[in-house]
Amino acid sequence: DGGITQSPKYLFRKEGQNVTLSCEQNLNHDAMYWYRQDPGQGLRLIYYSQIVNDFQKGDIAEGYSVSREKKESFPLTVTSAQKNPTAFYLCASSQRVAGFPYNEQFFGPGTRLTVL
Amino acid sequence: GEDVEQSLFLSVREGDSSVINCTYTDSSSTYLYWYKQEPGAGLQLLTYIFSNMDMKQDQRLTVLLNKKDKHLSLRIADTQTGDSAIYFCAATGTASKLTFGTGTRLQVTL
Numbered sequence: 283d284g285g286i287t288q289s290p291k292y293l294f295r296k297e298g299q300n301v302t303l304s305c306e307q308n309l310n311h312d313a314m315y316w317y318r319q320d321p322g323q324g325l326r327l328i329y330y331s332q333i334v335n336d337f338q339k340g341d342i343a344e345g346y347s348v349s350r351e352k353k354e355s356f357p358l359t360v361t362s363a364q365k366n367p368t369a370f371y372l373c374a375s376s377q378r379v380a381g382f383p384y385n386e387q388f389f390g391p392g393t394r395l396t397v398l
Numbered sequence: 399g400e401d402v403e404q405s406l407f408l409s410v411r412e413g414d415s416s417v418i419n420c421t422y423t424d425s426s427s428t429y430l431y432w433y434k435q436e437p438g439a440g441l442q443l444l445t446y447i448f449s450n451m452d453m454k455q456d457q458r459l460t461v462l463l464n465k466k467d468k469h470l471s472l473r474i475a476d477t478q479t480g481d482s483a484i485y486f487c488a489a490t491g492t493a494s495k496l497t498f499g500t501g502t503r504l505q506v507t508l
Contacts, residue, residue, distance in 0.1 A: 389441040
């Protein structure tokens with residue numbers, strides 16, 4: 283049963299603590315993405331990775347870090363430098379074909395992070 | 399960069415048609431997508447349209463694309479309570495990125 287898993291579904295942390303959100307996919311997709319969702323603001327891209335051991339900043343990368351050591355895993359760390367980390371975080375993946383712009387992204391169920 | 403805009407809220411009665419609108423700025427966007435998000439869940443792709451098409455129909459869903467005005471719409475025929483969700487328009491951006499709109503919350507009333 284292929285798909286993307288994110289854990290945990292709900293996460294609570296104290297202000298000033300780093301926290302790592304998990305994202306795993308078994309779709310054999312090359313590309314993976316992290317988005318942040320806030321009410322009325324849609325999805326904003328934090329980081330993305332097109333291939334193992336490579337990743338790029340998205341539109342709101344400050345205060346976040348990622349790694350891509352394995353094709354199936356793309357964990358996101360929310361650091362204490364992120365000023366307003368409470369949000370819903372979504373991970374996605376896609377299979378890109380070089381030179382072909384179609385980019386259907388498959389999403390995980392999301393992690394709701396609350397910083398107290 | 400690409401900018402994608404949608405209205406935030408739409409309310410329709412069960413059985414009526416819903417029309418959700420979206421505008422985008424990058425005329426080179428080759429694919430445009432509609433995603434659905436149910437409460438507390440991730441997004442699911444509903445349908446997409448290639449930029450050389452004007453219309454695409456898939457069961458109750460009709461997508462219209464006006465490239466000149468950079469306007470995309472999603473029509474849901476015979477709207478049901480199960481269609482209540484947030485609908486996101488997205489456009490192919492640079493590299494591997496998609497640009498998403500703010501999302502339109504569709505409320506279906508009895």
